Amino acid sequence: MAGRVVTITSGKGGVGKTTLTANLGAALAMRGQRVVVIDADVGLRNLDVMLGLENRIVYDLVDVIEGRCRLRQGLVRHKQLPELYLLPAAQTRDKSAVQPEDMVRICDELRGDHDVVLIDSPAGIEQGFRYAMEPADEIIIVTNPEVSAARDADRVIGLIEAEEKGPARLVINRLEPSMVSKGHMLGVADVVELLAIDLIGVVPEDSNALIAANRGQPLALSNNRSRAGHAFHNIAGRLLGEEVDFQPLRQPRVFERLLRFVSPERS
Amino acid sequence: MITESVAIKGIRQGLLVTLRKGEWSCLLAALEAHLTENPTFFSGGRMAVDVGDRCLMPSQIEAMRSLAAHHEVELWAVVSSNEETQAEARGAGLVTELAPTRAHQPPGEGDEPADRALVRQGTLRSGQTVRHPGHVVIIGDVNPGAEVVAGGSVVVWGRLRGLVHAGVLGDELAVICALDLAPTQLRIGGHFSRSPEERWSRPVPEKASVVDGRIVAVAWPGE
Ligand SMILES: Nc1ncnc2c1ncn2[C@@H]1O[C@H](COP(=O)(O)OP(=O)(O)OP(=O)(O)O)[C@@H](O)[C@H]1O
Ligand SMILES: [Mg+2]
Numbered sequence: 001m002a003g004r005v006v007t008i009t010s011g012k013g014g015v016g017k018t019t020l021t022a023n024l025g026a027a028l029a030m031r032g033q034r035v036v037v038i039d040a041d042v043g044l045r046n047l048d049v050m051l052g053l054e055n056r057i058v059y060d061l062v063d064v065i066e067g068r069c070r071l072r073q074g075l076v077r078h079k080q081l082p083e084l085y086l087l088p089a090a091q092t093r094d095k096s097a098v099q100p101e102d103m104v105r106i107c108d109e110l111r112g113d114h115d116v117v118l119i120d121s122p123a124g125i126e127q128g129f130r131y132a133m134e135p136a137d138e139i140i141i142v143t144n145p146e147v148s149a150a151r152d153a154d155r156v157i158g159l160i161e162a163e164e165k166g167p168a169r170l171v172i173n174r175l176e177p178s179m180v181s182k183g184h185m186l187g188v189a190d191v192v193e194l195l196a197i198d199l200i201g202v203v204p205e206d207s208n209a210l211i212a213a214n215r216g217q218p219l220a221l222s223n224n225r226s227r228a229g230h231a232f233h234n235i236a237g238r239l240l241g242e243e244v245d246f247q248p249l250r251q252p253r254v255f256e257r258l259l260r261f262v263s264p265e266r267s
Numbered sequence: 268m269i270t271e272s273v274a275i276k277g278i279r280q281g282l283l284v285t286l287r288k289g290e291w292s293c294l295l296a297a298l299e300a301h302l303t304e305n306p307t308f309f310s311g312g313r314m315a316v317d318v319g320d321r322c323l324m325p326s327q328i329e330a331m332r333s334l335a336a337h338h339e340v341e342l343w344a345v346v347s348s349n350e351e352t353q354a355e356a357r358g359a360g361l362v363t364e365l366a367p368t369r370a371h372q373p374p375g376e377g378d379e380p381a382d383r384a385l386v387r388q389g390t391l392r393s394g395q396t397v398r399h400p401g402h403v404v405i406i407g408d409v410n411p412g413a414e415v416v417a418g419g420s421v422v423v424w425g426r427l428r429g430l431v432h433a434g435v436l437g438d439e440l441a442v443i444c445a446l447d448l449a450p451t452q453l454r455i456g457g458h459f460s461r462s463p464e465e466r467w468s469r470p471v472p473e474k475a476s477v478v479d480g481r482i483v484a485v486a487w488p489g490e
Contacts, residue, residue, distance in 0.1 A: 151393050154410050158392030193426075194410060196390050 003034075003111040006118050006239070007136035011152030013123030015144045016173035019209060020232070021120035022050040023220040027236035029084035030220070033115040036075065038087045038106075040132040041122040042098055045089035051078060052216020053086050062090035065102045071109055080221065085114075095127045100134035107135035116239075125159060133160070139168040140200060145175050145186040150194055157195060169200040171235060176205045199246070201235035203228050273297045277385045277399030280365065281313035281343070291327065295334065302338040308416060308435045312398050315344035315365060323352045328359050384419070391415065391429065400436065411451055417441070426470070430454075439477050444487055448473040458482050 008017050008024075018041070025037040039047035042062065048054045056076050059069040064087070071087075078084035087106075090097065103119070110117050119136065122128035133139070139160060143153040153170075160168050172191055179185035192199055206228035212219045219229035220236075237244045272294050274285040286294045302309050314335060328345060335342040345356035345363060353363045384402040393412030397403055402419035413429035415421050418436040420443065427445035432454040434441030439456040447470035453460050455475065460482040474487035 151412055154393040154412065158395050161389070161392075162395075194408075194428075196408065 003114045003117055004137045005107045005111070005135050006116060006138045006140060007121055007132050008118060008140045008142060009121035009129060009132060009156060010123060010142045010149070011125065011156040012143070012149045015142050015149050016171075016203070016209075017123075017142050018047050018050055018120050019213060019218075020140070020142055020171060020173065020203070020235075021047060021118050022213075023218045023229070023232035024236055024239070025051070025084055025086075025118050026078075026081060026218045027220040027233045028116055028118075028239070029078070029081040030233075031236060031240065032083070033240070034083045034113065035116050035118065036085045036087060036110050036114050037118045037120065038103075039089035040098070040103070040119050040128060042089045042128065043091065043094045044122065045091050047120050048076070048086060048088045049216060050213045050218065051084075051086055053078065053088075054216070057088045060088045060090040061106075062093045062097045064106060065098060071106060095122065095131075098128075098131045100131045103131045104135045125156060129156075133163070133165060136165060139166050140171055141168050141195070141197070142171045142173055143191060143195075145172055145180065145188070145191055147186065150186065150191050154195055157197060167198070169198045170195055171201045171203065172199070173203045174205045175202055200238050201231055202246070203231040203235075273301060275301065275400050277397065277401075277403075278315070278365065281315065282309075282398055283315050283317060283346075283365070285317040286319065286321075291321070295330065298331075299334055302334070302340065305436050306338065307432065308398065308400070308418065310339040312396070312416075313341040313343050315346060315362070316342065317346040318349075318352060320348045321352060322349050323347070323355060325355050325359060328355055328361070332359070332361075385417075390425075393429075409445075409450075420444075441476075443475040444472065446470070446472045448475060448484055453482055455482055 008021050010017050021037050025035050029035045037047060038061065039045050048057055053076050059074040061074065063069050064071050064074040074087055075085040076088060107117055119132050121132035141153050141156060143149045157168055160166050170192065172188055175188065176185060180187045188202055204227050206226050208219055208226050209228055219226050220232040222229055234244045272287050272289040274287065276283050284298060316331060332342045343362055344365060345361050346365060347353055356363050384404050385397065385399040386404045386406065387397055388406045390407045391397060391405055391409045391413040393410055396414045396416065398416045400418035403415055403417040403421045405415065405423045405425065408425040409415060409423050409427045409429040409431065411428045415431045416435050417433050419433065419438060420441045421431050421433045423445035426447040427450050429450065430452045431443050431450055433443045434456040437456055441455055443453055443455065453475055455477050458477050458481065472487045473484045475482055475484040
């Protein structure tokens with residue numbers, strides 16, 4: 001079966017796309033999936049650092065596009081996970097070096113030998129967003145539980161729906177339950193209600209995330225897993241179609257139960 | 268807003284202006300009159316013009332484009348059954364075919380003439396706008412950053428958190444109804460209000476209308 005291409009995007013910058021890509025890539029590879037992660041943030045690469053592969057890069061995405069090397073040569077293998085590869089971004093070029101068709105061509109070639117291709121999209125809705133979105137079979141929107149990030153996520157979902165791309169699913173990153181209960185932060189239910197797309201994961205705020213990123217060791221790799229590390233593994237499971245329970249967001253309301261009761265064929 | 272010569276309706280991609288029979292210069296003047304009379308309705312929007320089987324010269328297309336631009340409207344498409352006009356429009360960088368309405372679009376949604384309501388299903392998201400000279404029904408939420416601009420009334424069968432301008436062509440009797448009325452801003456005709464300071468503890472359907480020169484919201488249906 002041909003591999004699937006999953007693009008990870010957000011609208012607002014700095015919400016955790018690259019962190020999610022690195023951890024999800026690792027978690028999927030730990031489940032035996034053959035994974036390629038593509039750093040599509042040309043000019044601002046950092047997925048290589050989070051995966052601890054910075055010093056192994058020889059070629060990059062733009063070298064592949066411009067024919068200076070074959071796709072195979074551009075892939076960097078992970079040190080511990082032999083089924084995880086990185087296609088790094090060029091650091092010295094800008095996003096005009098990549099066209100949507102280039103990404104489609106590269107992903108079509110990768111689908112043959114890999115189960116999952118994850119694309120770490122740049123922030124914003126310009127060129128970089130467009131080319132990262134073009135080859136996607138599925139989309140993951142990352143947001144933080146705060147108003148401006150959710151607003152940008154909404155904007156991006158609107159664009160995706162208008163292009164009839166998707167399905168898009170949601171990851172809420174950096175949730176702090178204590179902040180939510182004090183009313184300083186949106187809750188999971190608030191964000192899901194606003195964005196009205198399926199939730200695929202909630203990742204708590206975890207100070208280890210920064211340390212892990214700097215050390216080039218994604219949290220998902222660690223043996224004694226942090227709560228965030230757990231959350232990344234849950235997302236990987238859900239992406240592979242496993243039923244992984246969420247903490248219940250809210251009780252179904254009475255009329256919803258009634259609806260299910262009268263029209264069982266629709267559920 | 269239907270006159271003999273110029274018809275305007277809302278479509279998925281913005282407004283569609285249909286130029287019917289008549290002298291070209293009269294039609295342009297009629298279009299200009301619409302644009303001038305209702306700046307709040309048109310300004311910032313995009314418009315496609317259906318010119319029927321007319322054979323237009325590049326200068327005529329340019330004239331339409333600058334007329335629109337003058338009123339802060341983007342002319343993005345010229346639709347015609349005349350092949351020469353199509354070619355000229357393409358040469359001017361305009362679209363000449365409107366995307367067909369989506370296959371999964373439920374009946375009743377999408378292109379409606381001005382005297383019928385425009386029904387839109389699904390969440391209206393940040394950055395998205397619905398404009399229609401008649402009434403507008405949104406089956407879904409209107410999120411913050413989204414806008415509905417209607418000549419008539421607006422009904423939101425969902426949460427209204429964005430901006431709604433009803434009665435934009437001057438109809439002060441227009442109303443705005445929502446299952447949860449928590450807009451960033453409401454406007455009816457020339458009146459204007461921000462979100463009410465006090466909220467119901469649990470959202471109830473509300474109807475906003477102009478009473479004694481102010482926008483007032485009451486529970487809907489009322490007592
Ligand atoms: N769950 C978390 N808990 C704590 N810190 C986090 C968490 N997720 C991400 N961070 C931190 O947030 C910062 C931004 O993360 P990241 O680089 O992954 O975001 P991004 O969306 O890729 O940013 P950009 O838009 O610039 O590409 C990093 O310092 C990262 O360590
Ligand atoms: Mg990033």
